[in-house]
Structures are given as C-alpha cells and as structure tokens.
Amino acid sequence: MNKKLIKDDYKKKLSQINIYNKNYYDKNKSLVSDQEYDHLKKEIILLEKKYSFLKSKFSPSQTVGYKPSKNFSKSKHIVPMLSLANAFSEEDLNNFEKKILNFLSKENFEISYSAEPKIDGISASLTYIDGKFHKGLSRGDGKEGEDITKNLETIDDIPKKILSNDFPEKIDIRGEVFIQNSDFQNLNEKFANPRNAASGSLRQKNPDDTRKIPLKFIAYTFGFEKGLKVKNQFDFIKKLNEWGFKTNQQNKLISGVKNLIKNYKEIEKKRLDIDYDIDGIVYKVNDFELQRRLGNISNAPRWAIAHKFSSDKAISKILDIEIQIGRTGALTPVAKIETVNIGGVKVSNATLHNEDEITRKDIRIGDTVTVERAGDVIPHILSVDFSKRLKKSVPFSFPKKCPSCGSKTIKEFNLITKKKDAVRRCSSEGYYCEKISIEKLKHFVSKDAFNIDGFGKKIVENFWKLKLIKYPQDIFNLDFSKIENLEGWGKLSVQNLKYSIDQKKNISLEKFIYSLGIRHIGLENAKLLSKHFVSFSKFKNLSKQIDYEDMLNIDGIGETQVSSIESFFSNNTNKKVVNELGNVLLIKDAIQNSGDGLLNNKTFLVTGKLNGISRAEVKSLIEENSGKTISSVSKKLNFLIIGDKPTKKKVDYAKQLKIKVINQAEFLKMLNKSS
Ligand code: IVH
Numbered sequence: 001m002n003k004k005l006i007k008d009d010y011k012k013k014l015s016q017i018n019i020y021n022k023n024y025y026d027k028n029k030s031l032v033s034d035q036e037y038d039h040l041k042k043e044i045i046l047l048e049k050k051y052s053f054l055k056s057k058f059s060p061s062q063t064v065g066y067k068p069s070k071n072f073s074k075s076k077h078i079v080p081m082l083s084l085a086n087a088f089s090e091e092d093l094n095n096f097e098k099k100i101l102n103f104l105s106k107e108n109f110e111i112s113y114s115a116e117p118k119i120d121g122i123s124a125s126l127t128y129i130d131g132k133f134h135k136g137l138s139r140g141d142g143k144e145g146e147d148i149t150k151n152l153e154t155i156d157d158i159p160k161k162i163l164s165n166d167f168p169e170k171i172d173i174r175g176e177v178f179i180q181n182s183d184f185q186n187l188n189e190k191f192a193n194p195r196n197a198a199s200g201s202l203r204q205k206n207p208d209d210t211r212k213i214p215l216k217f218i219a220y221t222f223g224f225e226k227g228l229k230v231k232n233q234f235d236f237i238k239k240l241n242e243w244g245f246k247t248n249q250q251n252k253l254i255s256g257v258k259n260l261i262k263n264y265k266e267i268e269k270k271r272l273d274i275d276y277d278i279d280g281i282v283y284k285v286n287d288f289e290l291q292r293r294l295g296n297i298s299n300a301p302r303w304a305i306a307h308k309f310s311s312d313k314a315i316s317k318i319l320d321i322e323i324q325i326g327r328t329g330a331l332t333p334v335a336k337i338e339t340v341n342i343g344g345v346k347v348s349n350a351t352l353h354n355e356d357e358i359t360r361k362d363i364r365i366g367d368t369v370t371v372e373r374a375g376d377v378i379p380h381i382l383s384v385d386f387s388k389r390l391k392k393s394v395p396f397s398f399p400k401k402c403p404s405c406g407s408k409t410i411k412e413f414n415l416i417t418k419k420k421d422a423v424r425r426c427s428s429e430g431y432y433c434e435k436i437s438i439e440k441l442k443h444f445v446s447k448d449a450f451n452i453d454g455f456g457k458k459i460v461e462n463f464w465k466l467k468l469i470k471y472p473q474d475i476f477n478l479d480f481s482k483i484e485n486l487e488g489w490g491k492l493s494v495q496n497l498k499y500s501i502d503q504k505k506n507i508s509l510e511k512f513i514y515s516l517g518i519r520h521i522g523l524e525n526a527k528l529l530s531k532h533f534v535s536f537s538k539f540k541n542l543s544k545q546i547d548y549e550d551m552l553n554i555d556g557i558g559e560t561q562v563s564s565i566e567s568f569f570s571n572n573t574n575k576k577v578v579n580e581l582g583n584v585l586l587i588k589d590a591i592q593n594s595g596d597g598l599l600n601n602k603t604f605l606v607t608g609k610l611n612g613i614s615r616a617e618v619k620s621l622i623e624e625n626s627g628k629t630i631s632s633v634s635k636k637l638n639f640l641i642i643g644d645k646p647t648k649k650k651v652d653y654a655k656q657l658k659i660k661v662i663n664q665a666e667f668l669k670m671l672n673k674s675s
Pocket of ligand 1: 082083084116117118119120121122123139176220221282301304306
C-alpha cells in the first residue's frame with residue numbers, strides 16, 4: 001500500500017472514532033458496541049506503531065474521552081484524569097508485569113496489586129476542601145471536565161461533609177457514577193444500557209432531573225491531594241470507607257499473574273449475579289511510591305491496567321463462504337472467518353444458517369462482521385458493517401447445483417407454513433450424493449442410533465474413502481482382514497471393532513427406524529412408528545396408499561412425516577438398504593401396549609367437527625385406552641364417531657357395513673366421561 005492510501009485509511013478511522021466519541025460523551029449514545037470501539041481504537045494504535053509518519057492530536061493514543069459539552073461550564077483537572085491500557089490475556093498481563101519490572105529494574109521482585117472490579121459507569125472527580133464537597137467534575141477529555149457539582153450533589157453515596165481527623169485538607173476523590181441494573185429496569189425513560197442512563201442523568205441541565213434517577217457512587221482513586229497520609233492503594237480504599245465513601249467489596253490485594261487470573265475467573269463467573277455492570281478488573285500497583293516512579297505513558301499510567309472480560313461478540317472478516325451438505329441434503333453455508341477470540345475460545349467458523357439468512361443480512365465474502373458466540377451454540381454472524389464493505393464486493397451467489405454431486409439444488413414447499421423453505425437442498429435422494437451418504441452413515445453409527453463403539457465419524461470418512469463402506473449394510477459385512485493391514489489398525493483393535501459391530505446386530509425396531517435417517521423422523525417419531533408397525537416385516541413392506549393414510553392416525557405423526565417416509569420408500573436404493581439390513585440384523589418387535597384399556601381391540605374413525613375437543617385429543621384418548629384409530633371406513637372399523645357436518649359418504653358406507661355410528665357424547669360415555 002502506498003503512503004497516501006495508508007494516510008487516508010488512518011484519517012478515515014480517526015474521523016470514525018471521533019464520531020463515536022462525540023455521540024458517546026456528548027449525547028450518551030453508543031453508535032457501536034464496546035468491542036467494536038475497542039477494535040477500531042486498536043487498529044488506529046497499531047497503524048501508528050507500524051507507520052511512524054501517522055500522528056494526530058485527535059488520535060485515541062493522545063486523547064481521553066471527548067471535549068466537554070456546552071451545557072456546563074468547564075474546569076481544568078488539577079491532575080489529569082487518565083485512561084487505562086487494556087489487557088485481554090495472561091500473556092498481556094505477563095508483559096505488563098515484565099515492563100514494570102524492567103522499568104523499575106527489579107528482578108525476583110513480587111509486585112502487589114490492588115485488583116478492583118472495573119465498573120462500567122461514568123467517572124467523576126470530587127474536590128473536597130476542609131472536609132466539604134466543593135466541586136464535582138466529569139472526566140471530559142481528561143484535562144478539562146464539565147462542572148456537574150449540582151448534579152453530583154443529588155447522589156446519596158457522595159458525602160457532602162467529612163469530619164474525620166485524618167481526611168486530607170484538600171483532595172479530589174475519584175470514582176464511578178453508575179446505576180444498578182435492577183434500578184435501570186425500573187426506569188421510565190429508555191436508554192440503551194445502564195451506562196448511558198447514568199451518563200444521561202448525570203448530565204441533565206436541571207439537577208432535579210438527576211435526582212429522579214437512583215445514581216450510585218463508588219470511590220477508587222484520587223487526583224491531587226494535600227495531607228494524605230496513606231502509602232498504598234489498598235489502605236487508601238480502607239480509608240475511603242472510613243471517611244464515608246462506598247467502595248467495592250470485591251477489591252483484593254493480590255500478587256503474581258497466576259493469582260490475578262484466578263481472581264479474574266472467579267469474578268467473571270459471579271459477574272451476572274452482581275447488580276451493576278462490570279467489564280473487567282483493574283490492577284493497580286499497590287505501593288504509591290512505586291506508582292510515582294512508574295508514572296505515565298501519554299494518557300495512561302504505567303502502573304495500572306484494565307483486564308477486560310472476554311465478550312461473546314467480536315469483529316472479524318469473512319474470508320470465504322463454504323457450503324456443507326447434511327444427511328438430509330440441506331446445504332448449510334458456513335463463513336470461514338479471520339480467527340478471533342470470543343469468550344476465551346478461538347473462532348474461525350460461523351454458521352450462516354441457510355440461503356435466506358445470507359440474502360436477508362446481505363452477507364458477502366470480504367465483509368467485516370460482528371460474530372456472536374453464546375454458550376456452546378455454534379457461532380453466528382450478527383451483522384455486517386456496510387461502511388467497511390469493499391467496492392468490488394458482490395452478493396454471494398448460492399449454488400444452484402450440489403457442490404458434491406452436481407444435482408440441482410431446490411427449495412421445497414413447506415406443507416405446514418405454506419411457504420418455500422429457507423433451506424436449499426440437494427435434490428438427489430438416498431446414496432447418490434457422496435456427501436449425503438457419508439453423513440447418513442455417520443448418523444447410522446451415532447450414539448442414539450446403532451451406537452457402535454469405536455466407530456466414529458473419522459472412521460466413517462476413512463472407510464468410505466477406502467471404499468470399505470458405501471451403504472449401512474456394508475458395516476455388517478466388513479472385510480476385517482483388509483482393515484487389519486491399514487495404518488493405525490492392528491489385530492486387537494480390529495477384534496474390538498468386530499465385537500462392537502456384532503453386539504449391535506440385535507436392535508429394536510424403534511432404533512432401527514431412527515438409524516435410517518429418514519427426514520423428519522427423529523427419535524420420538526421413530527418410537528411412534530415402531531409402536532404402530534410393531535414388526536420389521538410390516539414396516540419393510542410399507543408400500544400401499546392405505547398404509548400411508550393409516551400412519552396419519554398415529555398421534556404425533558402428520559403429513560410432513562408421512563410424505564417424507566413415502567418419498568424414502570419410493571427410492572429403490574433405500575428399499576434395498578432396508579431389505580439388506582433386514583437380512584443381517586435381528587430387529588426386535590416393538591412392545592405393544594398392555595391392551596387392558598376400555599377401548600381394547602376397538603377401532604375408531606372420526607368424521608365431522610367435534611365440539612370442544614380436537615381430533616388429536618380424540619386420537620390420544622383412544623390410544624391411551626388401548627383403542628386404535630384408522631383412516632377409512634372398512635370392515636376393520638368398529639365405530640364411526642360423527643361430529644358436525646360429517647362426510648355423508650362415510651356415514652352411508654358405515655351404515656351399509658353395519659358399523660356402529662356414534663356421536664361425541666356416546667363416545668365419551670364409552671370412556672365413562674361426560675361431554
Ligand atoms: S482507576 C489512572 N479504578 O475505567 C487510573 N478506574 O479506562 C484510572 N474504572 O476512567 C482510573 N473502575 O471510568 C480506576 N477501580 C477502578 C475503576 C476505574 C472503573 C473506569 C474509570 C476510568 C476507566 C479507565
């Protein structure tokens with residue numbers, strides 16, 4: 001890159017951060033998340049480090065906060081209010097300590113730190129003269145703050161008069177003004193977060209407006225002083241308490257980076273239980289004499305650092321978009337991103353969910369994005385920073401052909417939502433598509449399916465590559481002599497594998513159905529189907545229209561599932577898989593209901609609308625009482641229940657077959673229930 005481009009980029013970043021600052025400090029508005037702000041700040045500082053010709057007095061390396069607003073008169077801080085450098089890792093802390101020791105030219109010296117939770121509020125400086133609260137300033141740009149004395153006076157936590165003998169003649173006590181989360185929830189006025197609420201109310205023109213908001217104050221440092229007798233930070237905090245200030249109960253005296261980390265982790269765990277926002281821990285060299293020696297580097301002290309909590313969000317860049325193909329043929333786009341640390345975990349992939357998500361958020365390769373990671377959920381893209389979009393960027397075009405087998409990709413019509421699916425799929429069914437087949441096999445051996453010990457995903461991929469398996473039945477016809485000669489295998493491991501496979505040849509119908517990986521047939525539905533079919537032979541010979549219609553009578557099975565099973569069996573490869581598995585396995589019949597209910601051995605069919613009870617409930621009532629529902633009038637039917645506007649044809653045919661026709665009340669009476 002040439003010099004001009006670098007300068008332009010630097011200037012652009014500076015003006016961006018100044019817009020953020022102006023909004024943040026003047027209007028109490030956060031245009032971006034803290035992480036995004038920190039990221040931009042870091043980028044600017046890195047640029048300055050890399051290119052010595054970049055310099056500006058507006059740079060965040062030179063300034064603190066933003067110029068004071070015009071609403072208040074300004075006043076100079078006698079001692080500037082500094083900012084803090086950030087640390088994000090143990091490595092950063094080790095460097096921090098090393099630099100201090102180097103600076104002090106000390107070896108084998110144990111530094112004690114005052115470790116204090118970093119409250120995410122607004123800092124303020126309170127000047128006391130002869131024990132009386134004299135003047136209160138906001139931080140402003142660090143050199144000059146706004147005179148907000150009247151507003152600060154409304155805060156109960158701020159002592160107005162201190163009578164203690166050892167209180168310095170003159171001192172400016174500094175600390176954080178904030179609002180508790182519980183109080184923030186009860187505010188009528190809407191602010192984006194507690195910090196903005198605190199900042200907004202602290203800078204009201206009329207102090208009566210400030211008074212309405214329950215602001216708190218925690219003291220933690222001082223600026224200038226005359227007559228202060230303490231020698232270290234921890235004793236100073238003790239004194240603050242004695243003088244009537246609130247201090248943080250979680251403050252600790254700690255030495256050694258390992259112990260700092262331990263404390264950091266403990267507090268981070270407790271973070272959500274604390275009623276105010278903290279965004280890290282501040283470590284301050286405890287000894288004032290050492291602090292004095294260490295001094296400052298431009299706008300931050302050398303003797304303190306803020307160890308920030310890792311957040312769930314981070315900024316990164318999309319390097320590429322890959323398409324993964326699942327067992328059901330779903331094409332899942334995955335963003336390959338520049339590796340970022342989110343909550344202590346290195347993230348380099350983020351799911352993009354499906355084609356619609358990409359279109360909706362207009363996510364493109366090369367974009368700068370915010371990535372979010374919550375708990376163990378796969379990280380995903382929260383938003384795109386369009387201001388950073390490259391000129392040459394083009395919308396992502398989702399593959400219209402399956403990247404694995406070349407089949408057309410389609411979006412199916414969803415029977416329930418009556419809309420096209422958001423997910424695009426490979427249209428090939430069964431085992432034609434390599435990626436789908438591998439995923440099907442992985443599912444087949446997985447924990448809830450055949451659960452074959454030692455037969456993991458890697459082995460599936462490996463055996464597939466070596467053409468040892470293609471279909472599930474191949475697992476039961478493996479040539480073990482071939483495996484024995486493979487790298488990483490030996491006699492014993494092959495024996496173990498053979499044993500695990502043999503063990504699983506005896507399987508329940510329910511697990512068997514689930515293992516086939518039929519779309520929409522998860523564990524629950526497989527259980528329902530196995531109860532319905534009872535035996536493998538009935539399931540295997542499923543082919544007639546009537547069988548499918550009958551399935552609709554299973555409570556919990558709907559059209560979506562039935563049409564999925566229908567399409568599964570309409571595929572010859574699938575049929576072959578089912579048959580061949582039947583030959584090598586012993587598939588146990590489902591255990592039937594005890595059959596002692598009130599409707600034992602009776603079959604029912606409902607026609608017309610019932611009153612105050614759904615079809616689904618009727619079905620489950622019948623099944624609970626050992627009865628069965630069927631889907632059409634036939635000789636197999638015992639009772640036709642008629643509701644409002646029944647189908648005449650059904651009623652006539654039932655009568656013709658001399659089937660009992662009953663109404664809702666009569667049906668409920670059979671169950672000893674009244675309507
Ligand atoms: S000491 C030179 N102690 O963090 C020392 N600051 O980025 C600077 N903060 O402006 C202040 N808790 O708003 C200090 N226990 C604590 C703090 C703390 C929160 C804030 C404060 C400061 C900012 C520095």
